[in-house]
Amino acid sequence: MIKRVILAGFGNVGKEFVKLIDEKRLYIREKYDLDLILCGVLEKEGCIFEDGGIDTSYLINCPLGSQGVLKYTEHYKESYYNYPVLEGDILIECTQSNVKTGGPSINYIINSINRGMDIVMLSKGALATNFNQLMELAGKKDVKIKYSGATAAALPTMDLGVYSLAGAKIISITGVLNGTTNYILNRMFEENISFEQALKEAVEKGIAERENSMDIDGIDSASKILLLANSLMNSNYSLEDVVIKGIRDISKEDILEAKNENKVIKLLCKAYYKDEKLVLEVSPEKVHANSLLGSINGSNKGVVFNTDTMGEIYLIGGASNPRGAAAAALKDVINLCRK
Amino acid sequence: MIKRVILAGFGNVGKEFVKLIDEKRLYIREKYDLDLILCGVLEKEGCIFEDGGIDTSYLINCPLGSQGVLKYTEHYKESYYNYPVLEGDILIECTQSNVKTGGPSINYIINSINRGMDIVMLSKGALATNFNQLMELAGKKDVKIKYSGATAAALPTMDLGVYSLAGAKIISITGVLNGTTNYILNRMFEENISFEQALKEAVEKGIAERENSMDIDGIDSASKILLLANSLMNSNYSLEDVVIKGIRDISKEDILEAKNENKVIKLLCKAYYKDEKLVLEVSPEKVHANSLLGSINGSNKGVVFNTDTMGEIYLIGGASNPRGAAAAALKDVINLCRK
Structure with a gap:
């Protein structure tokens, strides 16, 4: 099974997520019959999108945040978009949490749900402010939302x-x-x-x-x-x-x-x-x-x-670090995709 | 969704399982959209089977083991069979564990798998002796096997x-x-x-x-x-x-x-x-x-x-008692039936 992934937020956790799907590609294919293709990365100052998949081994050597997106698109010029391209099966949401306003991620999430994408959230913002709205919308669109990363990450409280x-x-x-x-x-x-x-x-x-x-x-x-x-x-x-x-x-x-x-x-x-x-x-x-x-x-x-x-x-327990949080998101992705 | 359940073994844990599906009937229906109907109970000296469901509130007042089956069928004479009736969707296997021979449950399990029934195991016997055989057969028949109850029960090690x-x-x-x-x-x-x-x-x-x-x-x-x-x-x-x-x-x-x-x-x-x-x-x-x-x-x-x-x-942690073990089996049943 092939699943196309869009990542919102290329901070510490986002980058660790990219590293994980890069290093664990074969393992995930063999064990879960799952090919995860990272097609897009959204950041404040732009978006990378490649329909056939981003060059993850190049991306993980780029700096964090918008700088990383810009650096990547210096090399792969045609991958740059100045608006969020939400064309995939799963949105991984790991922008910075803002539990007061929900943050910019709310729009990404709502748009992704409307397009029928499943959602894996790491940031707590949108969940703290708009829990019911998001769950209702997801129910209507028959879309799944998982958020281990927002509720203690590698410690599987939600599971x-x-x-x-x-x-x-x-x-x-x-x-x-x-x-x-x-x-x-x-x-x-x-x-x-x-x-x-x-x-x-x-x-x-x-x-x-x-x-x-x-x-x-x-x-x-x-x-x-x-x-x-x-x-x-x-x-x-x-x-x-x-x-x-x-x-x-x-x-x-x-x-x-x-x-x-x-x-x-x-x-x-x-x-x-x-x-x-x-x-x-x-x-x-x-x-x-x-x-x-x-x-x-x-x-x-x-x-x-x-x-x-x-x-x-x-x-x-559970690793309290960006890698642990990214691993929790990867876990959610795998469980979303289970038959 | 209606699921018809057959229980093998009416010991302490088996009886607790019957109690649980009796007391939690409404809760399980509301929360998981799942109607669990106990249709059969197998014991050494006979079997109860009722296509429309056993009278669980009568059964939980019967003694443990074969005595319970016999007592039940004194009252409901037509429910008695002198051979195991394996007509259901899920077999709950909680006969006594025998990790040397696997015990009598191996036959129940193999027959149930061949009939396309999913399996929830509480006893370790057959799993300790015939793990690969059972898993392969289940794979071939596209049947699911869960066994939280055999690996620390209420402590969800397998999950x-x-x-x-x-x-x-x-x-x-x-x-x-x-x-x-x-x-x-x-x-x-x-x-x-x-x-x-x-x-x-x-x-x-x-x-x-x-x-x-x-x-x-x-x-x-x-x-x-x-x-x-x-x-x-x-x-x-x-x-x-x-x-x-x-x-x-x-x-x-x-x-x-x-x-x-x-x-x-x-x-x-x-x-x-x-x-x-x-x-x-x-x-x-x-x-x-x-x-x-x-x-x-x-x-x-x-x-x-x-x-x-x-x-x-x-x-x-996790309750180390028959009720905890039965609750682990009920959990497995619910998770088997999730869409």
Whole structure:
């Protein structure tokens, strides 16, 4: 089976995705009877499109972002288009997340759905702002949307909820879903340093971005628990319905107090029923140091699903990096294409 | 969509399965557009079959095993057959596992496949002895086989490997896949008691069976890692290829020695490459007490998949009881029927 892929966004994750389909071409063909042909790449300043497939080995040596598209089209002049060409079977959406406005990706996605393309999303923006609209439209057009990359990426939270818990009812979801804040909290705990020092270190190491409010103030975590709840617990919430508290105010004293109780502070995302109403919350909480959620170290993530028939199932780990995120998108593509 | 189900084996798990499709009938219809009709139950001393569906609410009040079938047919005389009636869409196989001979279920399964029925297996027997034969036959007849229930049940090891790691290569699998031995090792650690005492306690509490050699001597664990490796790592091994050591010889001194190193002893199942050859092993090993595998307590199970692109993914928990196993089979049924 041949599937033609269009990639929106040639950032770190987009580039890793191109690398993966380049290196794993034969493996994917043999194991899944699937030929993935990258036909297009969209960026802010232009679009590459080649009907027979882009030269991926050339593209992966081009710089990130629009610069990469321009560099590629210096070499392959006829591949350049100054508008998005959405001619393929699957759109891989990995532009930068903007959970306030949804970002430019909404248009790409809606156009692609209208053309009958399946969608694999890595960015949370459009899902956080326009979840119902996109799902309804996809339903009408008989198009599939997958978004592992937007809900903890290499940690397969959506697969577990949709696939492995089929038939069970999810009573609650509790997770550590943001690697940056987990790293900072862990460093504060281990080194007895302040939030500011730990954040500075995380920025220097490239674990936190310079623009880090989305992580630190809990918005990224909130978007993820929102997506999980809306997808798996039948809710219809938006970001305003999530009670959100970030980790900015956590002091050395808070950490020490937890330590004295043999606890650690984690930025927990929770979806649970209170008086039969589903509540979504993000806030720093003390958990036992030797509990499974307490053991999630470094910039790792983890989640526990509490169910009616299968008990509690923990999912912990998954590479928290661009390659892991790209691998999650590749996984979604393969699963979309399964017979 | 209507699917007619035949159940082989009315033991603890089989009965829980009947209860689940009875209580979840509406939920499954609404959520998955799926009507599961239980048409037949096979037991050693006879078979119930009703084309329009068995009275499940009557059946769940009948005793376990053949006695249940006989009791049911005292009431519904015309439902009794003295031979297995395999007229349905899906066979749920949950007879007792016999990993040495495969057990009587092999015939049910082969006959069902030949009739074009999909198969959901809970017992490991036929899979441990006749894996390739069954998979080949299923391929020829275009029939699907799922067996979450045979590979840690409510802990979705197969789903993770097949579905969530699609496109990734599994470098190794390491797991604690037998709840009984984990319980015994934990009790030895916590209470400083001997293997014999801990086993006695486990039998009294119903956690270990009286016939417990399969668990204690590592055969159950070996069958599970064998199935995972053959399914996910492209091997073609049989039980004789697994190096197996159980927990019978673990002494109080061994446990104490581990404790002094801040470690615990776990019965580990491992699949990994050594000089490019896949090695399968089951043996008790010391692991750090505060590692994730070390934290698996009670009769819980857990597994870690190490992959090329998604890092390490841990899966821990899942109800280790008949209801959890039945829920895993129901999950497989729903996933088989997905469009």
